[in-house]
Amino acid sequence: MSTRIQQLFSKKNRKILSIYFTAGYPTLNGTIEIIQNLADAGVDLIEIGFPFSDPLADGPVIQQSSQKAIENGMTLKLLFEQLKNIRQQTNIPIILMGYLNPVLQFGVEEFIEKCAEVGIDGVIIPDLPVDYYEAHFKNLFRKNGISNILLITPETNSARVQMIDALSDGFIYMVSSNSITGSENNLAHQSDYFNRINQLNLTNPTLIGFGIHDKQTFESACKNSSGAIIGSAFVKHLTTYGASKESISEFVKKFK
Amino acid sequence: MNSIHPDKNGFYGEFGGAFIPEMLYPNIQELQEQYLGIINTTEFQQEFQSLLKDYVGRPTPLFYSKNLSAEFGAHIYLKREDLNHTGAHKINNTIGQILLAKRLHKKRIIAETGAGQHGVATATACALAGIDCTIFMGEIDIQRQMPNVERMKLLGAKVVPATSGSKTLKDATNEAIREWINNPVDTHYIIGSVVGPHPYPDLVARFQSVISQEIKQQLFEKTGDENPDYIIACIGGGSNAIGAFYHFIDNGKTKLIAVEAGGEGINSGKTAATIALGKKGIIHGSKTYLIQTEDGQIIEPHSISAGLDYPGIGPIHAYLHDTGKAIVVNITDIEAIEAAFYLSRKDGIIPALESAHALAYLKKMKFKSDDVVIVNLSGRGDKDMSTYQKFMNYEH
Numbered sequence: 001m002s003t004r005i006q007q008l009f010s011k012k013n014r015k016i017l018s019i020y021f022t023a024g025y026p027t028l029n030g031t032i033e034i035i036q037n038l039a040d041a042g043v044d045l046i047e048i049g050f051p052f053s054d055p056l057a058d059g060p061v062i063q064q065s066s067q068k069a070i071e072n073g074m075t076l077k078l079l080f081e082q083l084k085n086i087r088q089q090t091n092i093p094i095i096l097m098g099y100l101n102p103v104l105q106f107g108v109e110e111f112i113e114k115c116a117e118v119g120i121d122g123v124i125i126p127d128l129p130v131d132y133y134e135a136h137f138k139n140l141f142r143k144n145g146i147s148n149i150l151l152i153t154p155e156t157n158s159a160r161v162q163m164i165d166a167l168s169d170g171f172i173y174m175v176s177s178n179s180i181t182g183s184e185n186n187l188a189h190q191s192d193y194f195n196r197i198n199q200l201n202l203t204n205p206t207l208i209g210f211g212i213h214d215k216q217t218f219e220s221a222c223k224n225s226s227g228a229i230i231g232s233a234f235v236k237h238l239t240t241y242g243a244s245k246e247s248i249s250e251f252v253k254k255f256k
Numbered sequence: 257m258n259s260i261h262p263d264k265n266g267f268y269g270e271f272g273g274a275f276i277p278e279m280l281y282p283n284i285q286e287l288q289e290q291y292l293g294i295i296n297t298t299e300f301q302q303e304f305q306s307l308l309k310d311y312v313g314r315p316t317p318l319f320y321s322k323n324l325s326a327e328f329g330a331h332i333y334l335k336r337e338d339l340n341h342t343g344a345h346k347i348n349n350t351i352g353q354i355l356l357a358k359r360l361h362k363k364r365i366i367a368e369t370g371a372g373q374h375g376v377a378t379a380t381a382c383a384l385a386g387i388d389c390t391i392f393m394g395e396i397d398i399q400r401q402m403p404n405v406e407r408m409k410l411l412g413a414k415v416v417p418a419t420s421g422s423k424t425l426k427d428a429t430n431e432a433i434r435e436w437i438n439n440p441v442d443t444h445y446i447i448g449s450v451v452g453p454h455p456y457p458d459l460v461a462r463f464q465s466v467i468s469q470e471i472k473q474q475l476f477e478k479t480g481d482e483n484p485d486y487i488i489a490c491i492g493g494g495s496n497a498i499g500a501f502y503h504f505i506d507n508g509k510t511k512l513i514a515v516e517a518g519g520e521g522i523n524s525g526k527t528a529a530t531i532a533l534g535k536k537g538i539i540h541g542s543k544t545y546l547i548q549t550e551d552g553q554i555i556e557p558h559s560i561s562a563g564l565d566y567p568g569i570g571p572i573h574a575y576l577h578d579t580g581k582a583i584v585v586n587i588t589d590i591e592a593i594e595a596a597f598y599l600s601r602k603d604g605i606i607p608a609l610e611s612a613h614a615l616a617y618l619k620k621m622k623f624k625s626d627d628v629v630i631v632n633l634s635g636r637g638d639k640d641m642s643t644y645q646k647f648m649n650y651e652h
Contacts, residue, residue: 053553054426054539056433057277063420075551100275101538105552126277127538151278155440160281175279178441180434 004093004121005147005170008044009205009226016227017218017255018045018207019234020097022065023082024074025051030243031082032089037245039092041252045207047124047229048083050076050098057126059182061232065239076106080114087119095149097124108137112144122147122170130164138167149173154193158200165202174206174225182232185211187220194224218255230255260461260498260505260572266454267543269578272571274453276541279437283445284453286360291455294359295352295462307351308466311384312341314348316467318474318630323602330623333484334605334633335471337496344608344635345467345496346377350446352463354381357444364388364439367446368418368432370397370425370492371562371610372404373635374448379413381446389413392431394424397562404639422556425566429540449493450570453541457570464499471630472503479628486621488513489632490613491584492528492564494573496634505581514573515613517559518586528557530569531577531584539568545577560589560643561609563635591616593647596637608635609643 008016019038023031031048038046051066051074058066079096086094096115103111103125115123123146128137133148141148147170152161154177165172174197177185187208197206208221209229221228234251241247266272266288274284294300308314317336324332337345350367357365365382368391369375375391382389391408395417398405408415421427429451436445450457450464468487476482487504489497491514504510519527527533527547534545537552546568547555559565576582587595592609595616600606607615611634623629637644 051553053421054430056430056540057279057437059434060420067421070553077551099538101548101554102552104537105535105548105550126279127275127541129273129275129281130278132273132275153279153281155282156278157282178279179438180279183438 003145003147003170004091008093009171012044013205013226015222016044016207017252018047018227018229019043020047020049020229020231021234021238022049022051022062022069023079024069024072025065025235026068026238026243028072028074029082031079032086034243034248035086035090035094037243037248038252039090040245041249042256043092043252044227045093045095047095047097048079050074050079050096050102052099052102055099057180059180059232061182061235065235076102076111080118083118083120093121095122095124096120100125100127109140112140112146115146116144120146122149124149124173126151130167134167151175152197154178154190158196161197161200161202165204168204170204171226172202172204172206173229174208176208176210176212176221179210181210183211184213187211187217198224215254260502262454262458266458268572268575271544271574272454272457273543274541275538275543276453277437279440280433283436283440288455290360291356291459294356300355300359304352304355308348312347312351313339314466315470315474316340318471318478320478321603324618328618328621328623329625330627330629332618332629332631333475334631335467335500337467337632337634338605338607338611338636342373342377342380343638344373344377345464345499346374346448347380348466348499349448349460349463349495350374350377350381353444353446353459354385354387357387358385360444362444363442364390365444365446366390366392366432366435367448368392368425368428369448370428370565371639372397372401372408373563373639375413375415376404376407376411378446379408379411382413383411390435391415392418392428392435394418394422394428396423397425397428401562401639425562426554433540449495450498450572451493451540451542451568457542457572460495461498461502461572464495465502467496467499467632468501468503471500475628483507483509484628484630485509486511486513486627486629487632488515488614488617488629490515490564490610490634491569491573492517492566492610493568494570496632498570498572500630500632501582505576512576512582513617514582514584515617516584516586517561517564517613518588519558521588522586526558528559528564528566529586530567532586534569542571544568544571544574560592561613563608563610564613585617587613587616596644605633606637607633608637609640611635
């Protein structure tokens with residue numbers, strides 16, 4: 001049986017729009033409303049960040065949303081509670097993204113089982129290294145039907161990209177440049193990197209993320225992959241315009 | 257010779273490893289594959305040893321303190337790391353790492369600093385090697401350690417305030433790691449303690465191990481036995497402590513005592529006593545004990561000493577603690593201040609606040625009269641004068 005992520009990519013393999021937001025930001029209990037508004041606005045995939053006090057791979061925007069979310073009282077336990085009926089509401093693929101330490105304290109096994117129970121499709125844990133995942137957690141993820149979405153960067157050599165492809169079962173998160181999230185680098189400088197990856201004929205589709213913030217960067221990402229992931233730009237939008245249906249629909253329209 | 261090394265994946269028992277995002281993988285892999293091959297060559301060791309001797313001023317003395325010995329009823333020696341160039345043990349590591357960075361053809365150095373001691377030692381090594389240097393320092397630490405900020409600038413380094421999170425050492429480390437993600441190819445990150453992803457804990461421990469190597473020789477010359485009964489060292493991340501312990505681990509005689517910063521007391525909520533309060537988890541790419549909430553958010557530590565103000569502990573020390581090879585205790589802010597005043601007046605040595613934590617533990621020990629005790633005096637107290645002055649005012 002194919003997963004919601006695989007179904008999405010088999011239906012549509014270009015211009016996929018994936019949006020990230022931090023659970024518990026701007027308000028503690030806005031999670032379901034934001035998911036619903038994103039789905040209604042025609043987004044293809046949703047990434048929910050669970051906050052960590054020390055997000056090493058994130059720039060200032062997601063650092064601040066994470067800090068505020070923690071202050072608001074967001075925890076993994078609460079997030080799963082909020083998400084418990086989400087599959088009665090929407091069928092959009094949902095990925096949880098966050099750092100390893102909160103998962104370890106929750107319990108890795110409990111975390112993955114809980115993901116499966118509420119209907120989460122995949123997770124991104126940037127500081128869970130590929131080899132450690134393979135040695136310790138792969139079977140657990142597979143048994144529960146949870147995709148582990150792995151990252152590649154311009155510095156990831158081709159052999160390693162292929163190894164990561166072999167371990168992936170959803171899509172590969174192609175980090176646009178050597179950077180933390182939210183830095184607005186020029187994607188035009190990355191064509192060698194994008195071409196190199198595309199010539200590898202990977203089994204999994206790729207989505208480009210980091211630095212995608214307007215229609216131009218989105219289009220440019222879509223030319224080089226199946227679509228793009230927008231995080232910091234959306235979090236910034238929530239800060240200024242809030243999470244209402246109109247606000248979110250206005251944001252998503254910019255990329256359509 | 258006893259010493260301690262991690263397994264091939266960088267684990268000491270269950271602690272350590274390299275829990276890093278993929279963005280850092282090439283940087284860390286390059287270091288993992290090359291560090292031993294480089295630092296174990298004769299050519300590297302010759303240059304390193306020669307700089308330690310003629311530039312840093314090693315060996316540092318092992319001073320027999322008659323006054324402390326009489327007071328505490330044992331033979332008490334001070335390992336004078338405060339007499340190193342730049343005033344602390346930190347430079348042992350930065351000289352080693354700058355030589356490594358040159359051999360990796362890196363053009364630029366980044367580092368984090370808390371009290372500014374590691375920042376100054378890094379800026380010094382960079383000036384000597386002619387390499388561009390950027391130091392990340394918490395905004396709050398910049399305010400409370402201004403003399404060291406000025407020293408780094410005079411040495412030609414750029415000092416970047418870390419404005420995220422609590423704006424102290426933990427956040428300076430985060431910012432340095434983020435900077436490394438943004439500049440993975442030409443930049444080397446000089447971590448200042450035995451923390452961070454493999455191979456850093458092992459790399460830094462090897463460079464600091466010169467401390468215990470010298471103690472062995474010096475003690476043998478003085479007493480005819482190279483192994484003391486006790487070694488006492490303060491511990492934040494744990495670089496001076498591992499340096500002092502390194503060649504004495506598992507020797508069947510020496511008791512290794514690591515002194516954490518208790519802050520205002522371990523139950524006060526204002527403490528940096530990681531082993532006393534910490535739970536296992538991941539901080540800065542390494543599995544170890546850290547002070548955190550039950551949801552896994554890292555808690556801001558507190559210590560009067562900026563150099564011990566860190567919510568984690570090096571994975572080597574987590575392992576030494578769990579296996580009973582070292583004993584971890586803690587000392588409060590006030591006890592450390594008292595010990596600093598005591599040493600200043602008794603022996604004419606103004607210790608760093610960090611080192612004063614190790615000294616303060618002497619009072620809590622019960623020695624036999626023939627016990628040989630080494631206290632690692634990791635740094636000098638000039639940088640702490642403004643803190644000491646506040647307490648001098650209370651005295652009158």
